[in-house]
Amino acid sequence: MNAHDTSGTEGDGSPVTVLRAPIVLEYEYSAGQSASRFLRAIAEGRLLGQRCPVDGRVYFPSRGSCPQHAVTFGDEVVELSDKGTIVTFSIVRVPSKNIPLELPYITVNVLLDGADTILMHVLDADLDDVHMGMRVQAVWKPREEWTTSTENILFFRPIDEPDADYDSYKEHI
Amino acid sequence: MREVAVVGFTQSPSVRREPDRNEVEILIPVLQALREQTGLAGAECDFICSGSSDYLAGQSFAFVSGLDAVGAWPPVSESHVEMDGAWALYEAWVKIQMGYADTALAYGFGKPSMGDLPITLALQLDPYSVMPLWPDTISVAGLQARHCLERGLFTADEMAAVAVRDRGNAKTNPYAQVKGDFTVEGILAEPFLVNPLRKSDCAPISDGASAILLAAGDRATQICERPAWIRGFEHICEPMDFGVRDLGRSRGTEIAAEKAGVSSDKIDVAELSAPFTHQSILVERALGLPPETRINPSGGALAGNPLMAVGLSRIGECAARIFRGEADRAVAHATSGPCLQQNLVCVLEGR
Amino acid sequence: MGDERDMNTAERALTASHTLEYTYKRSLGPILSRFFTGLRDRKLFGIRRADGTVMVPPREYDPDTGQALDEMVELPGEGVVRSWSWVAQPRPQQPLDHPFAYALVQVDGSETPFLHVVDAGDEANMETGMRVRIRWAGETAGAITDFVFVPA
Numbered sequence: 001m002n003a004h005d006t007s008g009t010e011g012d013g014s015p016v017t018v019l020r021a022p023i024v025l026e027y028e029y030s031a032g033q034s035a036s037r038f039l040r041a042i043a044e045g046r047l048l049g050q051r052c053p054v055d056g057r058v059y060f061p062s063r064g065s066c067p068q069h070a071v072t073f074g075d076e077v078v079e080l081s082d083k084g085t086i087v088t089f090s091i092v093r094v095p096s097k098n099i100p101l102e103l104p105y106i107t108v109n110v111l112l113d114g115a116d117t118i119l120m121h122v123l124d125a126d127l128d129d130v131h132m133g134m135r136v137q138a139v140w141k142p143r144e145e146w147t148t149s150t151e152n153i154l155f156f157r158p159i160d161e162p163d164a165d166y167d168s169y170k171e172h173i
Numbered sequence: 174m175r176e177v178a179v180v181g182f183t184q185s186p187s188v189r190r191e192p193d194r195n196e197v198e199i200l201i202p203v204l205q206a207l208r209e210q211t212g213l214a215g216a217e218c219d220f221i222c223s224g225s226s227d228y229l230a231g232q233s234f235a236f237v238s239g240l241d242a243v244g245a246w247p248p249v250s251e252s253h254v255e256m257d258g259a260w261a262l263y264e265a266w267v268k269i270q271m272g273y274a275d276t277a278l279a280y281g282f283g284k285p286s287m288g289d290l291p292i293t294l295a296l297q298l299d300p301y302s303v304m305p306l307w308p309d310t311i312s313v314a315g316l317q318a319r320h321c322l323e324r325g326l327f328t329a330d331e332m333a334a335v336a337v338r339d340r341g342n343a344k345t346n347p348y349a350q351v352k353g354d355f356t357v358e359g360i361l362a363e364p365f366l367v368n369p370l371r372k373s374d375c376a377p378i379s380d381g382a383s384a385i386l387l388a389a390g391d392r393a394t395q396i397c398e399r400p401a402w403i404r405g406f407e408h409i410c411e412p413m414d415f416g417v418r419d420l421g422r423s424r425g426t427e428i429a430a431e432k433a434g435v436s437s438d439k440i441d442v443a444e445l446s447a448p449f450t451h452q453s454i455l456v457e458r459a460l461g462l463p464p465e466t467r468i469n470p471s472g473g474a475l476a477g478n479p480l481m482a483v484g485l486s487r488i489g490e491c492a493a494r495i496f497r498g499e500a501d502r503a504v505a506h507a508t509s510g511p512c513l514q515q516n517l518v519c520v521l522e523g524r
Numbered sequence: 525m526g527d528e529r530d531m532n533t534a535e536r537a538l539t540a541s542h543t544l545e546y547t548y549k550r551s552l553g554p555i556l557s558r559f560f561t562g563l564r565d566r567k568l569f570g571i572r573r574a575d576g577t578v579m580v581p582p583r584e585y586d587p588d589t590g591q592a593l594d595e596m597v598e599l600p601g602e603g604v605v606r607s608w609s610w611v612a613q614p615r616p617q618q619p620l621d622h623p624f625a626y627a628l629v630q631v632d633g634s635e636t637p638f639l640h641v642v643d644a645g646d647e648a649n650m651e652t653g654m655r656v657r658i659r660w661a662g663e664t665a666g667a668i669t670d671f672v673f674v675p676a
Binding site: 015016017018019020021022023024025026027028029030031032033035036037039040148 | 535536537538539540541542543544545546547548549550551552556557558560561563564617666667
């Protein structure tokens with residue numbers, strides 16, 4: 001709201017070469033039907049996907065319509081497990097001020113059991129252990145801290161299950 | 174030139190605030206209705222072009238999510254304009270003219286209720302010497318209205334009569350937002366919103382979406398019994414500085430109308446997207462409409478103003494009257510920018 | 525009259541307040557740099573156009589001919605109101621927190637009115653054709669908000 005924040009200083013004689021005119025806009029954002037349903041469920045610890053009526057694929061998170069067939073999903077939901085398979089991963093050694101994790105950390109694409117689309121998240125595991133096909137499960141915040149936010153899931157962690165078959169996730173790499 | 178026609182048109186209702194659906198969820202039913210009307214409204218089209226503004230959504234690249242509504246996998250031939258959907262339609266028409274497509278979908282969508290629209294639109298102004306003063310849309314339009322009033326180009330009564338006409342016409346439009354039996358006396362008794370403009374001089378703020386399907390030649394007559402053939406299509410831009418423009422006329426509309434061939438024959442219907450009553454008068458004069466032309470039978474922008482779709486809907490409203498045999502020749506107008514800075518004119522015929 | 529919704533089957537959606545900020549610095553270039561340096565030093569500059577007239581704020585190129593422009597012309601800080609809108613309820617972003625006018629002001633020696641602010645106190649003090657003069661801010665920074673106009 002401050003259009004007076006400019007670089008010049010009166011009387012110092014140097015030319016003004018830069019203008020700062022900050023733009024600050026306030027919005028009341030609406031999540032819409034599909035994301036609201038998803039977020040209300042995650043506040044109860046439930047992960048909701050939706051099934052495409054054309055090919056039966058399960059989208060998670062759902063945006064309310066199939067981006068391939070351009071049809072709405074309607075009201076039917078598919079409840080998913082919080083266990084899944086690592087489809088691919090990356091080890092991050094560059095800091096980002098939006099990620100409060102110590103470096104290096106692991107980002108993963110997780111294919112949740114029952115879903116046909118991948119979820120991007122972070123993994124708490126030894127760098128030497130992480131691999132494609134690894135079975136993982138979500139680690140949630142304490143129940144009393146759950147809100148209508150995907151931040152209810154802190155990260156994923158490996159579980160003691162045999163690796164998934166490559167064929168079961170290869171189309172999601 | 175190829176023969177290209179509007180063969181389908183659908184729209185959402187204009188509403189002051191749609192709190193429960195996001196932009197894409199407003200758009201999806203509009204495209205589904207277009208598919209029911211024409212048989213195609215998404216990836217089946219040779220080309221897809223949309224008009225929207227990330228500033229309205231408050232999200233960068235918000236238009237990309239609109240592709241969920243068309244089904245963009247496998248990938249489609251697609252483009253986007255940060256303009257009203259009428260300009261998206263223009264790009265689609267050019268694509269067909271160049272022979273790269275026989276069918277094309279254009280859609281526009283916007284949800285300005287999420288922000289403070291009159292302030293958001295200050296970002297259209299020169300970012301160095303004007304925008305930092307944050308002139309709101311209504312104040313900027315007021316400068317033009319007073320200029321016209323004090324030059325004697327028209328009176329406040331004539332401005333009010335535009336609102337009376339448009340909102341009366343809108344009574345039969347189920348998609349319109351502001352409609353009813355207004356009177357000139359009643360409007361002139363309203364307090365000023367921003368002197369010299371009263372609330373009734375201003376278009377409402379509306380959430381909404383609309384979509385048009387274009388087709389060339391035989392495809393057009395296969396899809397639509399009575400296509401609305403595009404006989405002229407032009408858009409013209411005026412400079413940024415108010416001081417070098419003539420705010421007492423819409424020079425850009427005059428040039429666009431001449432290039433689009435508006436004056437060559439009778440005009441049954443004209444649909445204008447002028448968002449203020451005084452601008453409607455300026456556009457009517459610039460188009461050179463004959464007295465028998467029916468202006469804004471849908472109510473125009475003053476009855477429903479879904480930004481980024483309102484101009485496209487004017488073309489659609491003209492086309493729909495040609496589909497139904499209610500008009501043989503129609504002229505649609507769309508605008509963007511402060512004080513009618515950018516103007517688009519489209520001439521449609523039923524033969 | 526009023527809102528009509530055909531979407532009444534929808535459930536209430538979740539909403540959240542959201543602030544979007546663009547905090548860019550803009551490079552001024554040679555012409556606008558001289559204009560804004562002038563404002564910081566409490567001087568108003570226009571630029572001479574191809575036809576010999578003067579426009580303010582200056583532009584790098586003539587709006588009619590596209591010809592590059594370079595001759596800056598210092599203008600007096602007063603002029604005439606050519607049109608105005610009365611803002612009875614200013615928004616938080618706007619330059620004054622009390623009612624004021626946005627106006628097209630044609631300063632003496634220039635042929636192109638430009639949009640600025642007139643702090644006139646009351647709507648009744650506004651009239652097209654009235655004389656106005658610049659009132660500089662207590663501190664100038666090289667911005668279009670370094671001044672407002674007041675009735676002369």
